[in-house]
Amino acid sequence: MHRWTTVWASWLGLIGMMALGQPSFPHRETPDDPYRPNQGGFAPAGGSFVQRGPYISRQVNVNAAGGNITGDAANEPSIAMDPTNPNRLVIVWRQFDSIQSNFRQAGWAYSHDGGLTWTFPGVLERGVFRSDPVVRADANGVFYYMSLRGDFTCQVFRSLDGGVTFPERYDAFGGDKEWFTIDLTGGPGHGNLYLAWSTAASSTGNRTFTRSTNGGVAWMTPIEMPNRPIWGTLTVDADGTLYIGGVSSNQWPLFYLVRSSNARNGSQTPVFDLSQPVNLNGTLVYGAGPNPGGLLGQVWVDVDRSQGGYRGRLYFLCSVDPPGVDPLDVYLAFSTDKGVTWSAPIRVNDDPPAANAWQWFGTLAVAPNGRVDVIWYDTRNDPNGLLSELRYTYSYDGGITWAPSIPISPAFHPHIGWPNQNKIGDYIDMIALEAETLIAYAATFNGEQDVYFVRVGDCNGNGVHDGLDIGHGSTDRNRNLIPDECETRPGDVDFNGCVDDADLLRVLFAFGQAGSNLFEDLNGDGIVDDADLLLVLFNFGNGC
Template sequence: MKIHLVPALVSSLLPALAAFGQTTGEKHREVPTGRPAATAGPVVTSPPVRVERGGHLSVQVNVDATGNNILGDAANEPSIAIDPTDPRRAVIGWRQFDSVFSSFREGGYAWTDDGGQTWTFPGVLEEGVFRSDPVLDVDADGRFFYNSLTGGFVNTIHVSTDGGRTFDMGTFAFGGDKQWMGIDRTGGTGHGNVYANWTRTFSTCDGQFTLSYDDGMSYEDCIDVPGAPRWGTIAVDADGAVYIAGTGFVVAKSTTLRDPGLPPAFDFATPIDLGGPGLFGAAPNPGGLGGQTWIDVDVSGGPRHGDVYLLSTVDPPGNDPADVVLARSTDGGLTWSDPIRVNDDPPGPDAWQWFATMAVAPDGRIDVVWNDTRNSLEANISELYYASSGDGGRTWFENTPITPAFDSWLGWPQQNKLGDYYDMVSDDRAANVAYAATFNGEQDVYFTRIEAPSCADADGDSFVAFTDLLAVIGGWGPCDGCSADFDGDGVVGVTDLLLV
C-alpha cells in the first residue's frame, strides 16, 4: 500500500515540520568550547584494537603515527568516503577529543590505501581550531571533500588531492549545525556539483542549503529547503536529481539544482510516515541523537533503478523503545510505502535498535547497520548488527551481529553521547562501515568491511534459475569481478556452482 499525499495536504504539513525543527532542534546543537591547557608529559599509548566476531574484523582507525592507540582521548561521529577510481583508498573523518576531560574537539581524519587493513592518522585539519560534525564525500576523480563545522556554525569544506594524506585550508560554505554533503558523480549536467544542507534553526545565513557549480572552489548563496529537513542526509540519483531527507520525517527533491543555468529551487517536499518519531536523548545515547535519517537511491540500471529509500531509527507504538524502519518510493519520492521493520527480533521493552545507517550498493543491494541491545537487554550494552536486502527492502537476510558487545556510556568526553551518527559506503560485494565503539574502555573509531550475503543471481534478473547455472559454466575459470564469481575469490568454479 502506498501513502498518497495530495498537494494541499503536503502544503499544510510542511510548516508544522519546520516548527518541529525549531523546537526540538533547540535542544541539540554543537556549542564551541575553549581548548584546554596542554598537559605536561608524553602521550601515553597502548596497542591498537582489532576485534573480530563471526569472521568480521574491525580495525581501529584513530591511531597515532606508530599505529598505537592514544590513551585518554576520544573519537566519535565518523564519516567515510572511498575513492571510486581505486577502492583501496579511503578516508575517515571524526570528532577528535584529545582529552576526555574537555569537550573541545578538532577535525580528525585518517587514510588507508590497502582497503582498510591499516590506517594513518596524520593529524587534525587545523591544530587548535574547534571543529565538529565531520562529513566526507569524494568526487568521480577521487578528490576527497571534508565538510567541517566550526565556531559560529560556519562550515568549511576542505579538499584532498593526495588520497587524504593532506587537506587544503578549506573554502567557506556558509553552513550551520548538523550539516550533510553529497557530490554528483553521474557524468551528466550536474557532474562535480557539491551539495550541502544543515539545520535551519542554527544557520549562518537566511537559508539552510548551498551548492558549488565549480568543483568546490566556491559556494552559492543560501536558499531554503521546503519542509526544513534536519538531522539527515543527501542523495543524488542517476539523472542528477537531488534528494534531501530529515527527521520529522520529510524528503525534498530537486531536478533543477544540477543545472547552473536554472534558478536553484526544489520541486516538492513530501512528509513520510515511518511508524513513529525519531529519537533524541534516548537511553543508549542520552546527550545525542538516536540516529540520523538516511536517504539513498538505486542507480543500478536494474529492475528497481530509480527507487528511493528512506531509513531511520524510530520509536514505534507500544513498549518497544526503538526499531530500524525503512520506506520505499517507486515514483521519485512523491509517494512512499508503508514502513518496513528491518530488525527481526521480537518487540520488547528493552531492545534498542539505534544509530541506524544505510547505503545502497551500485548493484541495488540495500545495506543497513545499527547498534542493538537485544542480547543484553541493557540500554548501554550494544552490538553492531547488519542486514541486507536484494529486493528493494521487501525481504531481508537474517540480522547478523558483527562486533562484540560494548558499553555506549563509557569514555564520554564531557558529552554524554557516542556522537550522533555512523557512516557507510557500499560496493557490489560489501558494506564498508565507519563506526565508534568502546572495546578498550574509551571511545574510538573503527572500520569494518562486511561481505554481503551471496545470492547466485548471475544475470541480474532477481531470480536464481537455470540461466544462472549456464552463466557459471560459461564463465568457468579465472574471472576477477565477473557476475558469476559469487564468492568473490576471482575464480568461477565449484563453490560458485554449489551456490546455484
C-alpha cells in the same frame, strides 16, 4: 561573515523552533572547553583490532606503534572511497585529544591498502575547534572534508593525494548537523556539491541549502527548503535529481523528503518542486537510552542507480520510536515515483517487538547493483538496554524483505569514555559496494571512544556478496548467512575448529541422509555420502 551575526541567526532559529512546539536541544558546537594536545601516528599492519566471527574491525585512531591512544576520544566517523582506486580510503571524525575537555578538532586517517593499515596524521588544524565531520570523494578521486566551525559556518578541505594531506581550504555556509553529497552521474550536474544543514544552529537562519559548481571553491547564496528538513542526508539519482531527507523543523516531528529536479543546472537557482511527508511509523529520538546527549539516529536517503529492476527506487530510513513498548526500531519506506508516493513503513530489524531493545544509529546505503544495506547498533542481548553490537542486514528485492541480521562487532558500552559530553556522536557511516560494505563506526572496546573500520558482506574475498554466494558455491550449514568457509575449516562438522572423532562419528551416523542444511552434508550437495566422509578423513586432525 561576522561571528556575532551568525550566532544571532542561530539563536533566532532556536527561538523559532521553540515557538513551533519543537523541543529545544542543547547544541554544544562552540568551543566551551580548552584545547589539550595529543599526537597521531602510523599504524603498522594489523594495528589494534577486535573480531566477531569472521569480521575484523581495525582501529583507525592509533598512535605511531599502531596501538590505542589512551585518554582521547573519537566519534562521529564518516568514510569515503576513491572510485578510481578502491584501496584508497579516508575516514574522518570528531577528535577529542582529552576526554577531560569538550574541545574537539577535525581528525582524519587514510588507508592505501583497502583498510588493512591506517595513517592518522593528526588533525586538520591543531588547536582549532571543529565538529560534524563529513567526507566524500568525487569521480576523479578528490576527497572533500566538510567541517563545521564554532561560528556555525563550514569549511571544505580538499585532498588531491588520496587523503594524505588536505592543503586546500574554502569557506562555505553552513550550520549544525551539516551534510553534503557530490553528483557522480556524468550528467549536467556532474561534480556539483550540495550542502544542507539544521535551522537550529545555522549561520543563515532558515536558509539551509547551498550548492557549489566549482568543486567547493565558491557557494551560492543559501536558500530555504520547504518544510525545512533537518538532521538528515542528501542523495542524487542517476539522472541528476537531488533528494534531501530529514525531520521537519517547522512541522515537527514529521519526516519530509524534498526534491529538486533542476539543482543539476548550474545556471539556474535550484527549485524544490516536491516536498512530501514520509511515514516511518514513529518519531526521531534525541537524548535517551544509549546516547543520552545526542541523536539516536539521523535520517538517511539513498537511491538505486543500478540497471536492475529497482532502478530509481528511492529509500528513506531512520531509527524511530514506534508505537508500543519497543523504545527504538529501524524503519524504512521506499518510493517508486521520485518521492511522490511512499510505501507503508517497513521494520528492518528482526528482534521481537517485545524485546524492549534499542536499534539506534540506523544507517543506509545502496550498492551499485541495487542491493540495499542497513547497519545499526543493537542492544537486544542486554536486558539493561545499553551494551550495543553493530549489526548488518541487506535486501535484494527493493527493501521489501530483509535477510536475518548479522552481528559484526563485539558488544560495547556506549556510556563510557564520554569526552565531557554524554554521547558517542550522532551518526556512523558506510559505503555499499558490489560485493561488500565498508563501515566506519565508533565503539568503546578500549574503555574509551575510538573509531573502527570493518568490511562485511564478502567474508571469503571471492568478489561475490555472501547473500549470493550461499547456495551458489558456498554452504551455510548453521544458517547464519555467513559462508561456512569463513567460520571453520573443511571437515569440521560441529564448528569447534577441530576436525576430530566427533566429526567423523556424526558423518557416519548421518550417512545416507538427504535434505537441505544438514550439518553433516559438508559439501552441500543434499546428501551425506562418501564425499563428506572423505572431507573429514583428509582433514582429520586439522585445528586440534
